[in-house]
Amino acid sequence: MTEPQETYQTDAVIIGAGPTGLFSVFELGLNDIKCAVVDILDKPGGQCGELYPEKPIYDIPAVPMCTGAELTERLLEQIKPFAPTFHLGQMAESLIKLPEGKWRLTTDTGAVIESRLVVIAAGGGSFTPKRPPIKDIEQYEGKSVFYSVRKKDKFRGKNIVIAGGGDSALDWALNLQSIAKRITLVHRRDEFRAAPDSVGKMRALVAEGKMDLKIANFAEVKGEQGQVRSVTLVDDAKNAVDIPCDAILAFYGLTMKLGPVANFGIALQDNLIPVNTADFETSVPTVFAVGDINTYPGKMKLILSGFHEAALMAKKAFTYIHPDRRYRFQYTTSSSDIKGKLGVDKNVTQDHK
Amino acid sequence: MKVYLTDMEGKEHELEATEDWTLMEIIREGGVPILAQCGGSCACATCHVYVDPAWKSKLPEPNEEEVGMLDGAFDVTPDSRLACQIVFTKDLDGLRVKLATGSV
Ligand SMILES: Cc1cc2nc3c(=O)[nH]c(=O)nc-3n(C[C@H](O)[C@H](O)[C@H](O)COP(=O)(O)OP(=O)(O)OC[C@H]3O[C@@H](n4cnc5c(N)ncnc54)[C@H](O)[C@@H]3O)c2cc1C
Ligand code: FES
Numbered sequence: 001m002t003e004p005q006e007t008y009q010t011d012a013v014i015i016g017a018g019p020t021g022l023f024s025v026f027e028l029g030l031n032d033i034k035c036a037v038v039d040i041l042d043k044p045g046g047q048c049g050e051l052y053p054e055k056p057i058y059d060i061p062a063v064p065m066c067t068g069a070e071l072t073e074r075l076l077e078q079i080k081p082f083a084p085t086f087h088l089g090q091m092a093e094s095l096i097k098l099p100e101g102k103w104r105l106t107t108d109t110g111a112v113i114e115s116r117l118v119v120i121a122a123g124g125g126s127f128t129p130k131r132p133p134i135k136d137i138e139q140y141e142g143k144s145v146f147y148s149v150r151k152k153d154k155f156r157g158k159n160i161v162i163a164g165g166g167d168s169a170l171d172w173a174l175n176l177q178s179i180a181k182r183i184t185l186v187h188r189r190d191e192f193r194a195a196p197d198s199v200g201k202m203r204a205l206v207a208e209g210k211m212d213l214k215i216a217n218f219a220e221v222k223g224e225q226g227q228v229r230s231v232t233l234v235d236d237a238k239n240a241v242d243i244p245c246d247a248i249l250a251f252y253g254l255t256m257k258l259g260p261v262a263n264f265g266i267a268l269q270d271n272l273i274p275v276n277t278a279d280f281e282t283s284v285p286t287v288f289a290v291g292d293i294n295t296y297p298g299k300m301k302l303i304l305s306g307f308h309e310a311a312l313m314a315k316k317a318f319t320y321i322h323p324d325r326r327y328r329f330q331y332t333t334s335s336s337d338i339k340g341k342l343g344v345d346k347n348v349t350q351d352h353k
Numbered sequence: 354m355k356v357y358l359t360d361m362e363g364k365e366h367e368l369e370a371t372e373d374w375t376l377m378e379i380i381r382e383g384g385v386p387i388l389a390q391c392g393g394s395c396a397c398a399t400c401h402v403y404v405d406p407a408w409k410s411k412l413p414e415p416n417e418e419e420v421g422m423l424d425g426a427f428d429v430t431p432d433s434r435l436a437c438q439i440v441f442t443k444d445l446d447g448l449r450v451k452l453a454t455g456s457v
Contacts, residue, residue, distance in 0.1 A: 051396045124390065133427050133454040165424045188429045193421045217428055236431055253425035255399065256390060301392070 008085060010036040011321050012117040013105050015092045015261065018046020020291025020306030021121035022075040027314035028119075029082030030338060033321050036113050038105070040126045042089040045072035047292075048303070050127055050254060061304060071303070081342045087111055091126055095264045103286070116286065117317055120266075120273060121306070123292040124256035132163070132218050132250055143226035145248045149176075154247075157181050161231050161243055163218060164251030165189070170198040172249055177211060184212040184243055186233060214243070221248065261293075269295055279316035280309050286320055288313045354446040358385055358402075361457055370441050376402070376450065377437035388456050393437035398425040400436040401456045405449035412439060427455045 012028055014021045017039035025035045043049055048057070048068030056065050066074070090107035095118065098104050105113045129147030131137060137145060149155070149172055156179045162169050165187040171194075173185045185202065192199045205211040216233035219240065223229040230244045258271045266273055267283035272295035275282055282289050290313050291306035299305065318327050332338050339345045354370040356379055368383035377400045380387045388399035395418050404412060409432065415423075419438045423429050433453065441448075 051391070130425065130427075130455070188424065189420075193424060217430075252427065253398070255397065 007112040007114060008036055008087075010034050010085065010113060010115045012036075012119055012317060013038065013092075013103065013113045013115040014084075014119045014121055015039075015105075016046060016121035016123055016291070016293070017041070017044035017086065017088070018121060018123045018291060018306075019048055019071060019075060019303045020123070020310060021046065021119070022072070022079055023307050024119050024121055024290060024310040024313065025079040025082055025084045026075075027310045028317055029079065029084075030332070030341065031314050031318040031321070031327075032341075033117070033314070033317055035082065035084040035119075036087060036115065037084050038087045038090055038092045038107060038113070040089065040091045040128070044076060044086065044088070045069070046123050047256075048072055057303070059302065059304065087113065091260065093260045117320055118287045119313065119317075120261060120264075120282070120287065120289040120293055121291045122258070122261050122289075125258040125261070125271075125293075126256065127254040128257050128259070129250070130252040130255050132252065134218055134221050137221060140221060140223060140226050140228050140248070144223065144228045144246065145221070145250065147250055149249065152176065152179065155180055158246040159244060160184070160247045160249060161186055161245045162249045162251070163187070164253075165192045165194070166251060166253065167194045167198065168251040169249075170194040170202055172251070173211065174198060174201055174205075177205060182212070184214060184245065186214045186216060186218065186231075186243075188215065188217055190215050214241070216241070218250075278312065280313040281316060288317065354441070354443070355448075356380075356383075356441075356445075357447070357449045358383070359449075359451040360385060361452055361454070370446070370448070372441055372443060374441050375437050376439040376441060376448075377435075379441060380436060380452075385452075386457055387436065387452065389437060391437075395419060395422050395435060395438055398422050398435060399456050401426040401429075401453040402434055402436045403430060403432040403451040403453055404434050404439075405451075406432055408445070408448050408450075411444050411448075426453065428453060 011033045012035050014024050014035055014037045017037045028035055049072045053069035090109045093108045094106045096104050102114050103118050155176050159182045160180045161184045162173045163186045173183055206213045214233055216235040219234040220232040221228050230242045232242050234240045273282050273289035275289050275294045277296050280288050280290050290309040292301045356368045356370045358366045366385050370379050377389045390399045391397035419435050
């Protein structure tokens with residue numbers, strides 16, 4: 001872990017910027033609870049943003065159809081008045097209780113967030129790259145086998161094998177082409193699910209002999225002390241070929257793993273967090289779990305379930321953050337208090353001008 | 354109706370198959386662990402199986418979505434399929450499949 005950086009103070013820290021985490025910001029905001037949102041992905045949206053941004057969703061109440069990306073955009077628009085802080089590209093790594101009753105959450109980049117409440121909206125878990133099931137691959141990871149590019153310069157003058165057939169593989173093959181010694185793109189079939197423009201550029205480079213393209217599967221990695229020397233590729237006809245290389249970049253997409261949340265000291269059941277359905281609190285008071293990550297009798301892993309859960313969670317959260325105030329049930333339609341928070345009264349008058 | 358499934362250890366399981374269920378659901382219901390992380394929405398490739406070549410002609414061709422999703426699987430061969438995209442029919446009684454790496 002890196003050195004701790006700045007410490008952020010807030011009322012509630014939300015782990016996960018999927019639809020449930022985002023809508024939690026709204027419901028908590030209505031109850032005067034400030035939020036910080038952490039996600040390992042570099043953009044909000046959770047599964048909707050990462051797995052199906054272009055696909056249609058038909059079961060959001062009163063929205064006959066919107067795509068995963070559109071749903072995310074609309075949620076971001078909706079929560080704007082509450083100005084949450086986003087801590088993206090970071091894994092929520094540890095959670096400890098401070099003597100004064102606050103929680104301290106630390107991320108893998110060293111950011112520290114202190115809050116009274118924790119809302120776990122971790123969905124199917126934290127998104128992590130799929131690791132090829134190659135023997136001993138762990139010994140090379142982070143040294144000469146990578147699943148993302150943090151510093152381009154690391155690849156200067158190197159022979160690089162890039163695996164995958166999507167946008168990440170294509171983008172990096174093109175991006176590193178000018179600084180690498182040689183790039184070999186490896187994909188299981190001669191078709192790519194990537195921006196047509198990138199595919200065209202890649203094909204042109206291959207035609208000019210400036211890049212290699214191999215249609216095959218990864219079979220083996222050879223090297224020593226974390227340094228790869230070559231990869232063995234096997235095609236559908238079982239022909240094997242060794243490609244010498246200094247680095248491997250593998251882009252097989254992302255998978256979801258529960259990750260560090262498992263060590264937060266909260267009761268788990270089959271990698272899900274049991275909650276009571278009155279307020280979605282976990283086995284640990286002041287820690288809530290909403291959305292796909294929780295379980296209770298009758299649970300359905302749907303976006304609308306997460307939205308409902310967020311509203312009930314926020315009602316209980318209010319009693320922790322504002323113990324001196326009485327919870328008042330209000331409709332957004334008629335409450336001038338809520339309209340004030342959303343800043344919509346002002347807009348109405350502007351529209352009339 | 355039956356499905357014969359070989360797991361990662363090479364052990365064969367005889368599973369009870371139901372018409373209109375997906376192969377992924379049949380495997381799950383049969384008690385053999387299969388990741389199938391996205392619950393059958395063709396979005397994860399963690400229900401990757403190899404279909405016995407003798408049975409391949411009985412199955413409808415995979416659609417473009419499925420073929421594309423297989424890009425996110427490992428050790429993909431011409432026999433590779435996503436179990437959540439195979440709907441069981443009477444013609445498939447006796448189907449033989451093998452679990453692939455990344456699906457458990
Ligand atoms: C292909 C597909 C189609 C779907 N279609 C529909 C549909 O039509 N209707 C519907 O209602 N539902 C649909 N769903 C399900 C829906 O997407 C989920 O129910 C929803 O995304 C759950 O939202 P969430 O916010 O609880 O979790 P997620 O969307 O899973 O978001 C959780 C976020 O938390 C982050 N996270 C987890 N742990 C950590 C950590 N330790 N540190 C940092 N970040 C962390 C993850 O990276 C992730 O971004 C579909 C799902 C798929 C895959
Ligand atoms: S279960 Fe996810 S693709 Fe089949």
